[in-house]
Structure formats: structure tokens, C-alpha cells
Amino acid sequence: MSIRVASREDILIAIVEAAGHHGLDRLQLQKSVFLVGEEFNGKLPTNFYQFRPHSYGPFAPTVYSDIERLCDGPLVNVAYDSRNRPRYSQEPSVKSDMPRLSEELASGVQDIVDWVTSMSFDELVRAIYYLYPEQQKNSQFDYSEELAMEEYFRRAFHEIKTGKGRPALELADELRSKTVLE
Numbered sequence: 001m002s003i004r005v006a007s008r009e010d011i012l013i014a015i016v017e018a019a020g021h022h023g024l025d026r027l028q029l030q031k032s033v034f035l036v037g038e039e040f041n042g043k044l045p046t047n048f049y050q051f052r053p054h055s056y057g058p059f060a061p062t063v064y065s066d067i068e069r070l071c072d073g074p075l076v077n078v079a080y081d082s083r084n085r086p087r088y089s090q091e092p093s094v095k096s097d098m099p100r101l102s103e104e105l106a107s108g109v110q111d112i113v114d115w116v117t118s119m120s121f122d123e124l125v126r127a128i129y130y131l132y133p134e135q136q137k138n139s140q141f142d143y144s145e146e147l148a149m150e151e152y153f154r155r156a157f158h159e160i161k162t163g164k165g166r167p168a169l170e171l172a173d174e175l176r177s178k179t180v181l182e
Contacts, residue, residue, distance in 0.1 A: 006101050008048050011036060011109070012066055014101055016076050016088050018113035023079070023089030027056060028116050029067060031124055034058040035112045038132070040105060053137035057128045123151050 006014070015032045016024060024032065034051050037044060051058035067088055070076040078086050101109070116124060126147060129136050 006045065006105065008045055009066055009070060010101065011044065011048075012063070012070060013075055014106065014109045015113055016067075016070075017090050018110045019089065019117060021089055022117065023077075023087045024113070024117065025085060025087050026064070027121060027124065028113075029088060030059060030063055031057065031128055032109075032113050032116045033060065033063050034128070035116070036109055039108055039112065043102075043105065051135075053135045053139070055138060055140040056125050057135045057139070057141075058132070119155075123155070126151055 012029075012033065015029065015036065019028075033049055034057075037048055037051065049060035049063055051060045053059075067076065068078075071078045071088070075090065077089050079089070080086055119127065125141050129139070129141070130145065130149075130152075
């Protein structure tokens, strides 16, 4: 089986498909596409999305025009909540003939979407700002590194408590090293 270079629309379909039936809201979609671009820079089409700092972090308006165009086809479904906000998901009645992505890219897309969808709006924006401080430039969002770290550790301790996270000693060592460095 030969693997062709994925188009940016292939990447969008893969991101929506990775979210499963729960789908993605607009912020989750934007941040997922941004992170795929950052993680796989140089391995994506040359016309991949160009992000700029915006009100809530990295933003590329063409993501919205592309996803809306894909909603006209059989692979992507859009549903609106009570506040008329769109949520994009895989069309349940259609079995995707998923574009063949490299194993590395497909796995990376799934990991990124899982990470993005595991967070609240505030957590996601703060995590993006923490990882990519240059994306805060035009922000309308209340951000501080202290809040980002507090949320990170609160989430990590919750994951430990529920048996999903790293061992507590590893997390404590990380907390100590960050405290000592500051």
C-alpha cells in the first residue's frame, strides 16, 4: 500500500474522525489543527494552514472555510448546540474511506485530538499559551503561567487518583524541580 502526501483537507478529516462521535467544537478544531502543524512541521503539505495569534490563541480562518466545505460532503457532520455553536463529527451513517496517512501522522493526530478533547476551554487555552507563549500576543484571555501550572498539576493529581496518571513521585519531583528553578 503506498502512502500519498496528505492534503490539508485529509488532515481535517483525520482530526474529526479521531474525535469520534463526540466531535470537536470550533476551538478544539483550531487547536488540534495548530498542534498537528507544530508537531509535524515539514511533513505536511506546503499549503498547510498559517496560524496567527488571535483572541484565544492560534487562529487560521481557512480552517473554518475548509471544514464547512467538508460538511457539504458525506464525511463530516455539523450539529449546532442550543447557542447555535457548531460541533464537527464524523457522519455516523457513512463509513470513512479514510485518506491513507502515514502511521506516524495518524498516531500523532489521534494523540493530539485525545489531549485537546480532554481539557476544558480554559485549560486548553492556558496549555497552548504555556507551550507557545508567542500565541498570547492578541489575547483576550486571562492567562498567567501560575494558573497554567496550577491547572496542570491539579489535572495530573486527579489522573493519579483515578489510576490514569504517572506515579505521584514522578509528579512530585517535577513540581520540586519547577519550584527550585524559579
